[in-house]
Amino acid sequence: NAGVTQTPKFRVLKTGQSMTLLCAQDMNHEYMYWYRQDPGMGLRLIHYSVGEGTTAKGEVPDGYNVSRLKKQNFLLGLESAAPSQTSVYFCASSYLSSQTQYFGPGTRLLVL
Amino acid sequence: GESVGLHLPTLSVQEGDNSIINCAYSNSASDYFIWYKQESGKGPQFIIDIRSNMDKRQGQRVTVLLNKTVKHLSLQIAATQPGDSAVYFCAENRGTDSWGKFQFGAGTQVVVTP
Numbered sequence: 001n002a003g004v005t006q007t008p009k010f011r012v013l014k015t016g017q018s019m020t021l022l023c024a025q026d027m028n029h030e031y032m033y034w035y036r037q038d039p040g041m042g043l044r045l046i047h048y049s050v051g052e053g054t055t056a057k058g059e060v061p062d063g064y065n066v067s068r069l070k071k072q073n074f075l076l077g078l079e080s081a082a083p084s085q086t087s088v089y090f091c092a093s094s095y096l097s098s099q100t101q102y103f104g105p106g107t108r109l110l111v112l
Numbered sequence: 113g114e115s116v117g118l119h120l121p122t123l124s125v126q127e128g129d130n131s132i133i134n135c136a137y138s139n140s141a142s143d144y145f146i147w148y149k150q151e152s153g154k155g156p157q158f159i160i161d162i163r164s165n166m167d168k169r170q171g172q173r174v175t176v177l178l179n180k181t182v183k184h185l186s187l188q189i190a191a192t193q194p195g196d197s198a199v200y201f202c203a204e205n206r207g208t209d210s211w212g213k214f215q216f217g218a219g220t221q222v223v224v225t226p
Contacts, residue, residue: 004155031212040119042201042216043156050212058213090155099144099205099212103155 004104023091032074135202142204
């Protein structure tokens with residue numbers, strides 16, 4: 001099992017550009033999450049999904065959109081990147097019956 | 113969780129000694145807690161969890177203590193090894209209406225010295 005994988009690992013964007021971060025899990029987890037991690041701060045939840053075709057807002061959803069067209073994939077989109085979105089983005093997944101989340105290796109995003 | 117700032121608190125521990133990492137959580141309604149380990153350049157990794165109906169839980173070389181009176185959580189690592197060098201942070205969950213949603217601390221950097 002690969003667990004939770006994220007692509008790309010690193011990306012540099014210019015202000016105003018758009019991009020999509022891909023998260024994939026092979027554990028048949030129902031729940032999937034997107035977080036951002038900034039220096040000196042705890043993980044903050046951006047959006048999450050409780051199942052295929054459903055998404056919900058987390059703590060810091062502004063400037064991001066998500067889609068869960070397939071159970072194993074959770075996409076995070078930035079429509080118009082801003083320097084404030086420079087961060088490390090982590091995807092996680094969990095079973096419906098458990099709150100233990102399994103994290104991917106992260107995507108480091110730099111917005112200039 | 114831990115204090116917010118650009119610089120994480122650091123715990124320097126000699127190899128073989130025991131480590132104690134502390135976490136002050138914010139919400140008295142929180143009923144489930146997790147400790148994570150995050151190595152440099154990697155995603156967080158689950159270490160151990162505890163529910164609010166327990167005071168102590170032990171795993172392999174790790175023990176979590178929960179003091180609900182003062183809203184304090186600690187992680188003890190026995191016989192610390194170089195591979196234990198990482199950032200450790202706690203996460204609190206605020207009950208059934210918040211399933212899967214956690215408040216994460218910023219973390220403590222643990223440095224193991226030979």
